[in-house]
Amino acid sequence: xxxxxxxxxxxxxxxxxxxxxxxxxxxxxxxxxxxxxxxxxxxxxxxxxxxxxxxxxxxxxxxxxxxxxxxxxxxxxxxxxxxxxxxxxxxxxxxxxxxxxxxxxxxxxxxxxxxxxxxxxxxxxxxxxxxxxx
Amino acid sequence: xxxxxxxxxxxxxxxxxxxxxxxxxxxxxxxxxxxxxxxxxxxxxxxxxxxxxxxxxxxxxxxxxxxxxxxxxxxxxxxxxxxxxxxxxxxxxxxxxxxxxxxxxxxxxxxxxxxxxxxxxxxxx
Numbered sequence: 001x002x003x004x005x006x007x008x009x010x011x012x013x014x015x016x017x018x019x020x021x022x023x024x025x026x027x028x029x030x031x032x033x034x035x036x037x038x039x040x041x042x043x044x045x046x047x048x049x050x051x052x053x054x055x056x057x058x059x060x061x062x063x064x065x066x067x068x069x070x071x072x073x074x075x076x077x078x079x080x081x082x083x084x085x086x087x088x089x090x091x092x093x094x095x096x097x098x099x100x101x102x103x104x105x106x107x108x109x110x111x112x113x114x115x116x117x118x119x120x121x122x123x124x125x126x127x128x129x130x131x132x133x134x
Numbered sequence: 135x136x137x138x139x140x141x142x143x144x145x146x147x148x149x150x151x152x153x154x155x156x157x158x159x160x161x162x163x164x165x166x167x168x169x170x171x172x173x174x175x176x177x178x179x180x181x182x183x184x185x186x187x188x189x190x191x192x193x194x195x196x197x198x199x200x201x202x203x204x205x206x207x208x209x210x211x212x213x214x215x216x217x218x219x220x221x222x223x224x225x226x227x228x229x230x231x232x233x234x235x236x237x238x239x240x241x242x243x244x245x246x247x248x249x250x251x252x253x254x255x256x257x258x259x
Contacts, residue, residue, distance in 0.1 A: 016221075017220070017221045017224075020190060020221050021221075023190070024190070024192060027155055027156060027192050028193055031156045078229060078233070079230060079233065081233070082204060082207055082234055083204070083207065085200070085233075085234065087200050087204070088197055090193035090196055090197070091192075094193055094225075094229075097228055
């Protein structure tokens with residue numbers, strides 16, 4: 001599944017670093033589905049590439065597990081000292097940081113997560129991590 | 135993922151190559167964990183992770199590193215990483231892992247900062 005995503009990014013002419021970021025977002029999104037939508041084990045996950053090409057890449061990831069909206073997850077506090085910093089919480093954070101746009105919809109019995117990527121990373125991370133961390 | 139371990143004076147140098155993702159995070163943890171034991175040696179060896187060959191890292195790998203960093207901090211010993219490729223360095227940067235452990239541009243600089251003896255041995259080859 002990750003290969004499907006990175007192959008498409010490569011075909012669209014994304015650079016190596018951006019392909020890695022797309023891969024990272026996709027992997028984190030899929031792992032979250034396995035963890036929260038299908039906590040008891042396996043289930044179906046569909047991934048489709050939407051749109052008609054160009055410099056934009058949109059993936060629609062659908063599962064039929066428990067309703068779960070990754071966008072409702074709290075943003076981890078990254079600026080606290082190590083002793084009190086929480087382990088985990090970075091998966092959804094990476095999805096949001098790497099994708100230009102993240103949308104969630106519950107459609108009947110399905111979770112539909114739509115991730116859109118452009119060739120360039122969406123924002124200046126140095127600034128965004130400061131604002132998101134506080 | 136592939137790994138290697140070398141003891142250089144009072145520094146345990148652990149090399150991590152390849153991908154640390156959901157599928158390989160467990161293997162990564164199994165490489166690190168034995169070195170986090172309090173063996174009673176005083177002081178406990180410092181740990182430097184040479185990540186020069188690391189090509190991909192997800193939150194699953196960072197989770198293992200975070201737990202290792204917390205353990206080392208509670209034991210009063212240093213844990214550092216070195217030689218991150220630029221794309222991986224950026225992952226560390228946006229997740230503010232510079233606040234979790236020391237990040238050195240090269241293995242040489244990592245060793246120099248941790249232990250003069252280890253750095254000298256490393257330089258001597």
